[in-house]
Amino acid sequence: MGYPKKSALAVLRNHGAALLLPLPALVLIAAPLAAMTFLSFSSARFPSWPWPGWDVAWYRQLLSNEALRGSLLRSVLVGVSAAAASLSLGFPAGYWLARLPEKAGVRLLLLLTVPAVVPFILFGLSFLEFSRMLRIDRTLLAVSLGHIVVFCPIVTALCYHRCRQLDTLLEDAAREFGASEWRILGEIVGGQIWKSLLAAFLVVFVMSWDEFIIAWFVSGFEKTYPVFVRNALESTMSPEIHAAGVVVALCCCGLALLSIRLLTSFRKWNGQ
């Protein structure tokens, strides 16, 4: 039994003034995105006043701009592959660390998160050298690998914390029936925390979209979306970029909200 849910109106009536407090922060956060959205619907190429009129032409052009579309697709490819690989490596690692004695697990986890805290500029530089050694420099594979190295520790940490919350008795129950460790990982552990795993996938995907430095160092002609935008800034900024930005921002916000929802909907079995 929880407390009965209050209606939005009741909340507003009880806490009206207090709800206004975060408003300035929200305006500040949303303003750049709002400006970009605004400009993406302008009929003029450059910001001008009076308002030249509304148009969706830049969205139409976005579909026909092959270079921009290509960069978006490449970012999707890198994001999906980095997220899938990070999850495939991070989930078993997080589970394994969670089943170690607590001190050892935490120490190893900290060790694994080192790549994520090295400044990206240094990491990008070192990864460029590393990808040259592997002869994969200037390829999308190198970008994906870079993202896996950086984001896998985040997935590992997330899985570690979720697995620590699980009742290990369930794993023992499965083990007693003769289930293999892989089956336990997939069916028992994975089955209980699949929402968190999906959230981790989405988080890595969104972060990969945003990652510019490593991609800039190691991508060649196959530019990802952030690199494409960065290069576009050197020449003329086209409203198509704004249009693409709006689409990307909407997708990223949607995915981030979904991942938060998935993470907060985790229900722990407590034997009741």
Added chain:
Amino acid sequence: MERAIELKNIVFGFDRRRILDGLSLFVEANEVLSLIGPSGCGKSTTLRLISGLIAPEQGEVLLFGRRAESLAPKERSIATVWQGKALFPHLSVRKNIEFGLRVRQIAPEECRRRVDEVAERFRIQTALDRDVLSLSGGEQQRVALARALVVKPRILLLDEPFTGLDRGLAMDLKNDLLELVAEGGRTFVLVSHDFADALSLSRRVAILQNGRIEQLGSPRDLWLEPSSAFVAEFLGRANVVPCRAITASSNGDFLEVTDGNQVWIGRNRTGAVEAGQPLAYVLQPSEIRLDGSGDSHLTGAYLSSDQMETHMTYHFKHMPSGRDMRVMVPQSINIPVPGLGYGDQARLSWNSSSALIVPDRRP
């Protein structure tokens, strides 16, 4: 009789703590053995050793005469009903029950048939497609039992199966278990911290303390002839008064002891003792009288009384030790305790032949 389980000198430690310390016991095929003891005494660890989830540091586990270390958990023909049920919360009731069958790669039609059969038996056939979290505690426990039995184990381990159930549900579950026991063909090990659970299900009970068996015997033996102060106190029935031997004795039938005030005689269950050795004097509440008859006595301060269905229980405080002394008087006898108020002194008496003198190894 074939021995289903045999533990020989088992030593097991965890986190620099010795949990089982030279544990030896056996369970005969088709027998129900109860392991009882306080929290942390090694009961659940013993079950985990039997099911093969952990391996002993020293000693040997034999299952039906075979060394268990060479057997993987699924080859042991063991299933456990876990404390807290350990149901898989993300699977439906059906999926929970059939998990063990799927792991054993039983054909889907056979899985279905066996799940339906066991669900009917435990009255959960209408809940098969439900989420386990939506079930009541009693239903969850029946699902746990069905999940364990569907794989047709020869040994069923029950780890505190009655914990968290109210009296009615616990009674239903006991009846289900008694039915299984009566069917035969299975060996049971029941772990509980409650002697009453053991009493209703098993003919042999082992009391564990500090990773060792303190006493093993029939419930009646444990009750009436506790081998130590710990057993007498753990079973929660007998009065246990600390005392000391007055003189040394090599192995007499009776011993003379003192609580510091009185000299008492009781049946010796300690063996050879030295003069002044700390011992425990064990008295059943039903053996103590309030009418002054009996050859031994002590003075107790009256505390309170409980009116029960079949008897009255009077509580007194033993003066030197401050321990609670219980006196049980059947309702049919109905001895009044005239004019006793809180703290008033009363004479509690008994016959020496009904008292036991046991070792006191309590810390």
